[in-house]
Amino acid sequence: MSPTRVTISDVAWAAGVSPTLVSFALNDRPGVAPTTRARILSVASDMGWSPSHRARALSTARSSAIGMVIARDAELLASDPFFAPLLAGMESVLGASGFSLLLRVVSPGEAERDAYRQLAAQARVDAVVLTDLRVRDRRPALLRELGLLAVAVGRPAGRQSLPRVVLDDRAGITAAVEHLLGLGHRRIAHVSGPRHFVHGAGRRRAWAAALEAAGLRPGQCVEADFTAAGGAKAMHALLDDPDPPTAVVFGNDLMAIAGSAAATGRGVDVPDRMSIVGFDDTELSAHLRPPLTSVRTDVVAWGRAAASTALKLVEGRGAPDIDLPPAQLIVRGSTAPPPAIRH
Amino acid sequence: MSPTRVTISDVAWAAGVSPTLVSFALNDRPGVAPTTRARILSVASDMGWSPSHRARALSTARSSAIGMVIARDAELLASDPFFAPLLAGMESVLGASGFSLLLRVVSPGEAERDAYRQLAAQARVDAVVLTDLRVRDRRPALLRELGLLAVAVGRPAGRQSLPRVVLDDRAGITAAVEHLLGLGHRRIAHVSGPRHFVHGAGRRRAWAAALEAAGLRPGQCVEADFTAAGGAKAMHALLDDPDPPTAVVFGNDLMAIAGSAAATGRGVDVPDRMSIVGFDDTELSAHLRPPLTSVRTDVVAWGRAAASTALKLVEGRGAPDIDLPPAQLIVRGSTAPPPAIRH
DNA sequence: TTGTACGCGTTATCAT
DNA sequence: ATGATAACGCGTACAA
Numbered sequence: 001m002s003p004t005r006v007t008i009s010d011v012a013w014a015a016g017v018s019p020t021l022v023s024f025a026l027n028d029r030p031g032v033a034p035t036t037r038a039r040i041l042s043v044a045s046d047m048g049w050s051p052s053h054r055a056r057a058l059s060t061a062r063s064s065a066i067g068m069v070i071a072r073d074a075e076l077l078a079s080d081p082f083f084a085p086l087l088a089g090m091e092s093v094l095g096a097s098g099f100s101l102l103l104r105v106v107s108p109g110e111a112e113r114d115a116y117r118q119l120a121a122q123a124r125v126d127a128v129v130l131t132d133l134r135v136r137d138r139r140p141a142l143l144r145e146l147g148l149l150a151v152a153v154g155r156p157a158g159r160q161s162l163p164r165v166v167l168d169d170r171a172g173i174t175a176a177v178e179h180l181l182g183l184g185h186r187r188i189a190h191v192s193g194p195r196h197f198v199h200g201a202g203r204r205r206a207w208a209a210a211l212e213a214a215g216l217r218p219g220q221c222v223e224a225d226f227t228a229a230g231g232a233k234a235m236h237a238l239l240d241d242p243d244p245p246t247a248v249v250f251g252n253d254l255m256a257i258a259g260s261a262a263a264t265g266r267g268v269d270v271p272d273r274m275s276i277v278g279f280d281d282t283e284l285s286a287h288l289r290p291p292l293t294s295v296r297t298d299v300v301a302w303g304r305a306a307a308s309t310a311l312k313l314v315e316g317r318g319a320p321d322i323d324l325p326p327a328q329l330i331v332r333g334s335t336a337p338p339p340a341i342r343h
Numbered sequence: 344m345s346p347t348r349v350t351i352s353d354v355a356w357a358a359g360v361s362p363t364l365v366s367f368a369l370n371d372r373p374g375v376a377p378t379t380r381a382r383i384l385s386v387a388s389d390m391g392w393s394p395s396h397r398a399r400a401l402s403t404a405r406s407s408a409i410g411m412v413i414a415r416d417a418e419l420l421a422s423d424p425f426f427a428p429l430l431a432g433m434e435s436v437l438g439a440s441g442f443s444l445l446l447r448v449v450s451p452g453e454a455e456r457d458a459y460r461q462l463a464a465q466a467r468v469d470a471v472v473l474t475d476l477r478v479r480d481r482r483p484a485l486l487r488e489l490g491l492l493a494v495a496v497g498r499p500a501g502r503q504s505l506p507r508v509v510l511d512d513r514a515g516i517t518a519a520v521e522h523l524l525g526l527g528h529r530r531i532a533h534v535s536g537p538r539h540f541v542h543g544a545g546r547r548r549a550w551a552a553a554l555e556a557a558g559l560r561p562g563q564c565v566e567a568d569f570t571a572a573g574g575a576k577a578m579h580a581l582l583d584d585p586d587p588p589t590a591v592v593f594g595n596d597l598m599a600i601a602g603s604a605a606a607t608g609r610g611v612d613v614p615d616r617m618s619i620v621g622f623d624d625t626e627l628s629a630h631l632r633p634p635l636t637s638v639r640t641d642v643v644a645w646g647r648a649a650a651s652t653a654l655k656l657v658e659g660r661g662a663p664d665i666d667l668p669p670a671q672l673i674v675r676g677s678t679a680p681p682p683a684i685r686h
Numbered sequence: 687t688t689g690t691a692c693g694c695g696t697t698a699t700c701a702t
Numbered sequence: 703a704t705g706a707t708a709a710c711g712c713g714t715a716c717a718a
């Protein structure tokens with residue numbers, strides 16, 4: 001029944017050579033006569049042998065795995081449009097190099113640090129990819145202490161040296177605000193994600209800076225949590241203001257869609273009385289009514305870049321920071337001139 | 344600089360015992376005096392030693408990893424609300440047992456089979472979890488041939504023996520149709536996912552059966568692809584029919600939301616002239632306007648169950664099939680009596 | 687409790 | 703240049 005795994009020795013024996021030579025042939029190393037190499041490879045293939053990842057990992061001290069620790073509730077993870085395409089992008093690069101992705105989902109808090117410690121202690125991964133960067137993120141320091149190679153997806157706070165793959169999402173926010181300004185809006189609010197996230201804070205600053213550049217006073221900003229419920233609540237808060245905005249730039253599509261529905265539900269029509277801009281440009285956004293103006297980022301490319309940077313690190317090559325094309329505003333029907341200058 | 348990993352021998356030497364005893368102490372095996380055990384563990388902890396996963400994997404012939412191959416385009420993956428909570432649920436169980444999740448994302452087709460072959464050949468995982476079951480799924484046979492342990496998330500076609508974790512989603516569809524019938528609808532259409540998916544086909548059959556049980560003729564069914572674009576297109580097709588339905592049950596929320604917007608865009612109000620039911624009960628659904636009636640499944644629990652079944656398999660214990668609580672209809676504002684019986 | 691073989695490749699070191 | 707032999711990595715199983 002159990003046909004005891006084929007090992008390198010079996011192949012060597014069948015090919016009439018030593019295990020060493022099989023290894024050399026397989027790994028394209030010099031010192032193997034071409035004909036011998038061909039024979040070995042052919043025998044290996046015939047016997048259906050491929051080296052045991054376990055044994056190889058032990059002797060090379062490489063796991064051929066890249067780790068990623070996600071510190072989020074399942075709930076929040078489910079509705080996040082960032083997560084899956086990032087994984088897909090990473091995997092497309094990793095898989096091609098024989099690497100795999102080792103995922104850990106933990107609840108936020110100390111469990112996260114433990115997860116990194118375990119990955120390091122057990123040497124299960126060759127490097128990790130950091131996402132959801134936080135404003136005062138203790139992970140870079142922890143990883144350095146643990147001796148774990150790491151790549152940051154985004155711009156980590158502090159000028160310390162984590163190789164990073166950056167996609168400038170602020171450019172999209174700036175474009176959004178300018179688009180709204182061009183339509184005639186003067187009261188442009190922002191519903192941000194949690195401010196302890198670097199990208200949440202960054203988008204908020206980009207929004208504020210764009211307003212300031214236009215000579216406007218600071219707009220209203222509500223800090224929310226990237227959930228639909230949070231987006232709706234934020235919109236209600238804005239509408240409760242005696243001087244509500246005529247446009248809102250949301251930190252993600254989920255909040256934007258819920259916020260839009262919340263406004264409509266109070267009789268505030270979108271886009272006639274309220275313009276809405278989202279962020280992520282989820283597939284759904286183009287198919288809503290009105291279709292959502294949103295900011296698009298190429299998350300798959302981001303994942304690919306993160307993975308290839310991680311691989312470079314593992315191979316000991318220097319890993320230069322990568323700058324991806326910036327986020328781009330996709331204008332759709334949820335933005336229109338404000339009611340005041342309508343006729 | 345590189346402080347050469349602490350090994351079991353270092354610990355043994357420091358504790359004045361043999362490596363074997365350290366191993367025994369660590370693994371709570373009998374034959375170690377309590378005081379000795381305590382001393383060993385204390386020394387190990389002081390030295391910051393934990394066993395190398397690589398070495399352990401080699402000697403136990405276990406990877407402590409569960410694999411999952413996702414054969415989908417990044418695009419489709421991004422908007423799928425199933426994927427992330429399933430992973431999260433699995434991870435919560437795996438992580439607690441020191442296992443990790445090894446993910447592979449491939450494009451549909453032969454690459455998928457290759458991915459399984461690689462996982463098996465390299466012995467990188469102890470078992471795999473199968474999702475997106477297909478009607479004529481060749482994977483069970485492939486996995487048997489490869490000798491890979493596997494768990495099916497859902498009800499695999501064919502009565503062959505893959506341990507399975509089943510959540511009856513059909514019950515939710517049945518409830519949805521009955522809910523619509525109760526409201527007075529008689530023309531209830533269905534927009535299904537691709538029919539080669541078991542769950543797509545199953546939901547479609549549940550819909551058809553519920554109609555038949557009510558003595559109605561077969562309703563209109565449009566096969567779509569689980570995307571927003573597909574949902575919108577399907578709704579247009581239904582509305583183009585000379586005798587359009589008054590209610591539509593969609594195979595997922597994404598299509599339902601887009602379909603709803605498509606109807607509204609043609610002046611067909613939801614729910615006054617068209618009732619809509621989704622599937623998944625995504626977080627957004629409750630915050631739309633109107634809020635979406637949908638079918639809820641506990642995907643996190645599904646993931647947990649799949650993982651624990653996989654672990655049982657790996658440990659050689661029998662793995663009984665698991666039946667989770669069935670999907671549940673959540674009634675919201677997108678369903679209402681049909682226009683005919685309105686007054 | 688301890689010694690020793692073993693798992694399975696990789697990589698010096700040696701021999702032709 | 704080609705190839706073989708042996709040590710190594712690190713923990714576990716089993717006999718002693």
